[in-house]
Amino acid sequence: MLVVHLQPEALMSLLLAGAEAFSHRYRHEMFAALLGVRADSEVWVESAQVFSTVDASNRQVWVEDRSWDAVESVLKELSSFKVVGECHSHPQAWKSDAEGRKERATARASRFDIRLWRSAEEEHPGQVYMIIAVNEGRSSIGFRYCNNSLELAGRLGKYDYHLAAYHFEGRRAVKANLVCPFALGLGK
8 A cells, every 4th residue: 555654844835725725715726746755655745836827716726737847847956856746625615505504525536536637647657646625614623544544634723624645556546545643733
């Protein structure tokens, strides 16, 4: 099983970007390149570079190839880190249903997510694909592992977060084991 080690700097970038995108009037998705190193069945995500020029809505986010190319060309000269994956957010619905409820977001990959990841995987095999769900806060629990330690969830500020990492085994997207000891002290 692939183990993804999410380092403090990367986690902080993702949580802040998720909150910022969520605060938009229509709760847009955010997108980030995951930077780090990979060795065998482990990936260390050291940093997350949030893209500012994405085409985002509350249901999808698009990144142009030239944005990826620009980041990778500069990264080669700045650091020994490589792009090891990508992350996008799933924000809670901003419209209420007929009963006045707002559908809560999950870190579950949609068919659309998997289809996009498959095409990315063809070009850059072995990547990690993360989802960070952002919801209106109602939990009083600090960050903890959940779903057999494959996911990380908790509350910070006014937001409930839920993170999951995926990778491909053949053509199937499967969850990776997400590890971030730093997060376990947050939100208590």
